[in-house]
Amino acid sequence: MNDAELRALIIKIIEEEMQQSIPIGVSNHHIHLTQSDFEILFPGQEMTVKAPLKQPGEFASNQTVTIVGSKGEIKNVRILGPCRKHSQVELSKTEARQIGVNIPIRMSGDLEGTPTVTVRTEFGQVAIQGAIAAKRHIHMSDKDAENFGVTKGQAVKVSIETEERKTIFDDVIVRPDPKFVLEMHIDTDEANAANVGKNAVAKLIKE
Ligand SMILES: [Zn+2]
Incomplete structure (x- = not known):
């Protein structure tokens, strides 16, 4: 093998290696809201952007809510925008257990039969059916x-x-x-x- 061939081989190996590397995004607990649920929780307000997320068009908003279960609550749960067709609460199994909610592991949007939690702000509260651990x-x-x-x-x-x-x-x-x-x-x-x-x-x- 000559130098040029060796160089080409090394580049190919590096490229293959890089291609297989997948960046990891750790999702902290968060909530997606419909426009109407947002309006109940933040009457008269607009959802505002705190920081864009890596997926284009998605963002962490400045607004947060409290998630209430039978045994406790989680404060400062951030809303991820923009608004969606269905509201959805995403927690870890550990957090859900701590507040007394038994959540299934589901893909986003697959909410049939998922438990209902109360979501509260200083302005209002709403019951949301759709608490999951994201698959x-x-x-x-x-x-x-x-x-x-x-x-x-x-x-x-x-x-x-x-x-x-x-x-x-x-x-x-x-x-x-x-x-x-x-x-x-x-x-x-x-x-x-x-x-x-x-x-x-x-x-x-x-x-
Ligand atoms: Zn995702």
């Missing part, structure tokens, strides 16, 4: 999906390696969309279990 998933563009050789809704296996822990997550759902940016979403329970810190990346395990 872990990977946002990606259609191009990413093609590069990874995966398809919408496919369950894949992913490894996360940190200095002190190596973890494999199975049953991670692929969510390609033309406007999505490559990012794996896990909740705080999963992040702690895998010792995920800043700049942690996941790798797709090819089978």
Whole structure:
């Protein structure tokens, strides 16, 4: 093998390696609201942007709410905007247990049979049916999906390696969309279990 061939091979290996690295976004507890639920909780107010999220068009708002269960409550739960067609509360299993709510693990929007929690602000309160722990998933563009050789809704296996822990997550759902940016979403329970810190990346395990 000559120098040029060696260089080409090294570049190919690095590119393949980089291609397989998936940035991790840890989702803290949050809530999505319909326009009408937002108006009950914040009468006369507009939802305002605190910070954009990595997925285009999505943002953390300045407004927060309190989630109330039978055994306790969680304060300062941030609203993620913009408004949606259905309100949805996303907690970790640990947090849900602490406030006395038994939540199923679901993909976003799959809310049939999910429990109802009370959501409160200083201005009002509303009962929202749709409390879940989000099923872990990977946002990606259609191009990413093609590069990874995966398809919408496919369950894949992913490894996360940190200095002190190596973890494999199975049953991670692929969510390609033309406007999505490559990012794996896990909740705080999963992040702690895998010792995920800043700049942690996941790798797709090819089978
Ligand atoms: Zn997500």
